[in-house]
Amino acid sequence: MAKIRLEHVYKKYGGKVTAVKDFNLETEDGEFVVFVGPSGCGKTTTLRMIAGLEDITEGKLFIGDRLVNDVPPKDRDIAMVFQNYALYPHMNVYENMAFGLRLRRVPKDEIDRRVKEAARIIKIDHLLQRKPRELSGGQRQRVAMGRAIVREPKVFLFDEPLSNLDAKLRVEMRAEISKLQRRLGVTTVYVTHDQVEAMTLGQRIVVMKDGEVLQVDSPLNLYDFPETKFVAGFIGSPSMNFIRSRVQTEGGSAYFVGEGFKVKANGTLGASLMPYNGKEVWMGIRPEHIGLKGWTSIPESDNVVKGRVEIVEPLGADTEVHVEVGGHMLTAKVDGHAMVLPSDTVELLVDTSKLHAFEVDGHEKAIGHAMAQDTRSAARV
Numbered sequence: 001m002a003k004i005r006l007e008h009v010y011k012k013y014g015g016k017v018t019a020v021k022d023f024n025l026e027t028e029d030g031e032f033v034v035f036v037g038p039s040g041c042g043k044t045t046t047l048r049m050i051a052g053l054e055d056i057t058e059g060k061l062f063i064g065d066r067l068v069n070d071v072p073p074k075d076r077d078i079a080m081v082f083q084n085y086a087l088y089p090h091m092n093v094y095e096n097m098a099f100g101l102r103l104r105r106v107p108k109d110e111i112d113r114r115v116k117e118a119a120r121i122i123k124i125d126h127l128l129q130r131k132p133r134e135l136s137g138g139q140r141q142r143v144a145m146g147r148a149i150v151r152e153p154k155v156f157l158f159d160e161p162l163s164n165l166d167a168k169l170r171v172e173m174r175a176e177i178s179k180l181q182r183r184l185g186v187t188t189v190y191v192t193h194d195q196v197e198a199m200t201l202g203q204r205i206v207v208m209k210d211g212e213v214l215q216v217d218s219p220l221n222l223y224d225f226p227e228t229k230f231v232a233g234f235i236g237s238p239s240m241n242f243i244r245s246r247v248q249t250e251g252g253s254a255y256f257v258g259e260g261f262k263v264k265a266n267g268t269l270g271a272s273l274m275p276y277n278g279k280e281v282w283m284g285i286r287p288e289h290i291g292l293k294g295w296t297s298i299p300e301s302d303n304v305v306k307g308r309v310e311i312v313e314p315l316g317a318d319t320e321v322h323v324e325v326g327g328h329m330l331t332a333k334v335d336g337h338a339m340v341l342p343s344d345t346v347e348l349l350v351d352t353s354k355l356h357a358f359e360v361d362g363h364e365k366a367i368g369h370a371m372a373q374d375t376r377s378a379a380r381v
Helices: 043-051 093-103 108-121 137-149 167-184 195-201 219-224 229-234 267-276
Strands: 004-013 017-026 032-036 058-063 078-081 155-159 187-192 204-209 212-217 241-250 253-258 261-265 280-285 290-292 304-314 318-325 328-335 345-350 356-359 366-369
Touching: 004 043, 017 043, 017 212, 032 043, 032 195, 043 058, 043 078, 043 155, 043 187, 043 204, 078 137, 093 108, 093 137, 108 137, 137 167, 167 195, 187 195, 195 219, 204 219, 204 229, 212 219, 212 229, 229 241, 229 280, 229 356, 241 261, 241 267, 241 328, 253 267, 253 280, 261 267, 261 304, 267 356, 267 366, 304 328, 318 345
Parallel strands: 032 187, 032 204, 078 155, 155 187, 290 328
Antiparallel strands: 004 017, 004 058, 204 212, 241 253, 241 280, 253 261, 280 356, 290 345, 304 318, 304 345, 318 328, 356 366
16 A cells, blocks of 8 residues: 655646646545546546656656656556456456456466455456456446456556446445445545545545646535535535625624525624625525425525526425526425425525635635534545
8 A cells, every 4th residue: 555645746738738737635545535527627637647647747746655757657556447447358357357467477376366356355256257248337347446456556546437337337336446445445546527426435535627626625525615616516416506696794794685585694604704795706505405485494584585496306305496596596405295386486495504605706715604614524534
């Protein structure tokens, strides 16, 4: 096992395109770190630099205490699992898993031990004689993982390994990867564009946009304390609602004011908003923190938002209601049995203990969060 450390790492193409900008990160030994962000944000490029498949333009990369900028991939003691499995079609499962070890001239008995042990761990020991064409997508991905496990590397690298699988199988494989990483205790870097994968797998998550790191934190802190509007909207499903509002202070309190609503900002958020009196900000509230009046346990108290229902999406236990409020579309996750129809005029109650505020200009940084900062969680271990 080994730590990974990136210091002021850049990746530039042709001197004009900068794919990764000033990337800084240090993992813990045995930590599971997830890179997440939209397509083109630089997450896979960063992973490929760690693997040695892309040269580093500027900065330093350490695996353990060893500077590896100029070390070829085969000598970095890493194992990578790709999106497309990359299995040899003419070899059976056993041969695919053993191939890399044979190239390294590992003794035959040791190869046999490692392959059978890895196959047992990932539950494909009954498939060792099959060819890739005889396997399902999930089984092929397990073989790709097994090929990485037999290397017994210091670092695992995963490049969107589940994106070719159907939704149900992705959920199953997420659980398998999580259990496998905990069992082996190997430092792991995992790239995905799926924030649900990121939240469920990572001990820490690196959120990227346009080649830059916006926030590195535990899943719960990203959810509760996003540092920018982009992070707030990217983490969470459905994504956070943002309503452009004007700050109005009255009697020592701050309010978000707009067409159809006047919502009080409580606690530390209210104090943070006092200097913004008369200015426009983004009010942020997650769909799960909004209730339909008469169908919610959220008490009514300076927290009413009025609007017109545009779309109703029943999901069983919950219903997602899309409401037009002052030119903004707001999504509320309400009781699944709530009686609401398109074109209805409704009153929604927001949980003011879960409000967020973000600047309108620049990087749209967080102004504050209603939740107390001392509730910030540590990364999962």
